[in-house]
Amino acid sequence: MHHQRLPGLDLLRAFAIVWVMAYHLVSYGPQFGPVLGPIADLGWMGVDLFFVLSGFLVGGQVCAASAAPEGPRWGDYLLRRALRVLPAYLAVLALYLWLPGWRESPGMQPAWQFLSFTANLFPDYFRNRAFSHAWSLCVEEHFYLLLPLAVALLSRRPSLRKSALFVLAVLLGGIALRAWAWHAQVAPYLHVKEGEDWFVLRYIEHVYNPTWARLDGLLIGAALAAVRLHRPAWWRWMTARGWAFLAAGLLLVIAAAPLFEGLVTEAGAVVGFPLLSLGLGCVLVGMASPAILPGRIELPGARLVATLAFSLYLTHKSMFRLVSEHAGAYLEGSNLLVLGCYGGAAVAAGALLYLAVERPGLRLRERLARRHVRPALALMR
Template identity: 40%
Template sequence: MAESTSFPDPRFATRERQPGLDLLRALAILLVVFYHAGLFGFSLPFHVQRFGWIGVDLFFVLSGYLIAGQLLQGGTGGGSPDLGRFFWRRALRILPAYLVVLAIYFALPLLREYPTIPPLWKFLGFVQNIGLRGGTAFSHAWSLCVEAQFYLLLPFVLTRLSRSRRGAIAPCLVIIGGFLLRGAIAYSLSNNEAVPFRGFQQLIYYATWTRLDPLTLGVTMAAIERYRPSWWSHLQQSARWLWASAVALICYAVYLGERDELTVAVCVFQFPLLALGLSMLLVCAVSRQLPLQRVAVPGAAFVASIAYSVYLSHKMAIHFVAGVCQSRGLRLTSAAAICLSVAAVTLVGVALFCAVERPFLQIRQRRNQQL
């Protein structure tokens, strides 16, 4: 395809594909799908279902980097970015497929992975993540709500910071604020004991104000690339040791999440450590010092292209396959069940992409060419 249509990929829509970013997007969606498949009872190699949740954080880092890059590029020459154009492009990117899947969830209850679903207005207002509890249908829309709320603030913040010499203070304040807020919430929940998982989910994991670390660090990477090219060049040249450090940080953050108890310390430090590791991984992915950017992994571009459609629809597909397997007496841990699930997720994702997402991306592309 001439246009890059992977999720989220506004910045490189008319540029040559970047293999490193395609690989990260593909990895992110695979992690998310495998994680949710595990929740339905599918058994996967290497216990991927236990740590696949980090795929959402990887999407956050990518989104912050790419969206900020688009806005900063739009303000080239000291001018302000065209906010109307920005929000129009975001709407064409996000809303069509999202609204179609949302309509299916409310029109066809049998396809829901859980019987209950939050009120429609929460999805339409992109506030479904606020006060969200696990065990509800289309719960994975929480990450889209976090990003949508972030998009509303980001253009105005970047416009102001681009005119200030103290712009670097803002990301630091967001990160520090996240530390303090998570700590206060976790401490209030713990009562000197382990933090209850339900409270952690509702007030920390799904809440926008405690999940800004990866988005903020993604924005920071884009700002360094735009305003501190010498720093960015140094990071690129240091990609070999950054790679090892990134993997170590990510593994340690995952290890914290695997502990038996959710302590206050885990709630405070896990997300920023993971975000830092993933942002370092992003730097490695766009560096010519490593093969990630020089060599395209077969299939990565395809998976990256349909990633958004797959993200929206994968739970319905997995739920459907799980029901069929159970009715036929096929164990969900079998290779056949796993293959059926992968095939269903892929087919539904491709169908949604071709029927809904791609036509609107083409409209957006034609609009860009007219401007």
């Protein structure tokens, strides 16, 4: 399998970050709610889209490394993952720790939780919410470490049946764990209201954030990557029907949306996440298809936004808060003009982080890779 950049996936990644930013923007500029409408209301789903994309891209790396004739070199894999994530992440974490004015919320979990990527396992949303969006990075880091173990285990005596049962077991395990968390940690507090609804915060802490409850999208993406590598005929059949998969995926996402009415619902917690992830996985197949127009053309700006997505994700909440606090009273005119000011500030910060920190880390990664190039590494982004 040769490395191939898929324009449709760039478009999905760009859409995902804009979706997430729209969701968070309404918290700092409530006037944008009517302008952004349901895009903002469901913007949290952009993180699930990121999960599916990460599962597909990183899953492809792991499967390719495992299938290499000379065997996997997991040290190379881990180094590449570290250089992809850590430079920008640690730079932003330093801002949060050393510049309290950068924080979008006063309270912050201890540094060791962010350094160990366990902030999503021990959250305290009642008191500490600064850099809370790092929860999704924690989930992805855990996935990066667990996936090679799972692939190595499944590769011992590989079989389609064993792999399918493994995927099904993880999905059903997530459903069971979320059902237990809902009834044990959320439902008893549904009617407790003290300042903020306790059940909402408990839902975030016990259902929405933990790694064991949020593997659905990453797993779906990794499964699609395995199909692409190990069952190329299946992948060709699927991508030849790009419009059908794209339509089916959108219908599944639309079907999942009502389950999350107000985000915090039992139906959403239990079955909504796998349904949403399956829908987003079908959308990915459609957008990866060269048989349909969105999958084969590069829309102006999509690749640029996709390239900046990680840096934008790390910085956008702080920038929205800074604009709202220091310039919000001076911003007048149409909502679209004010929206442009917020968005422009976020893009400026994201671009600066990318150029100053993220891109040098990526270039270092490529220099190290060229010193010991091997076929499997050529597949790694």
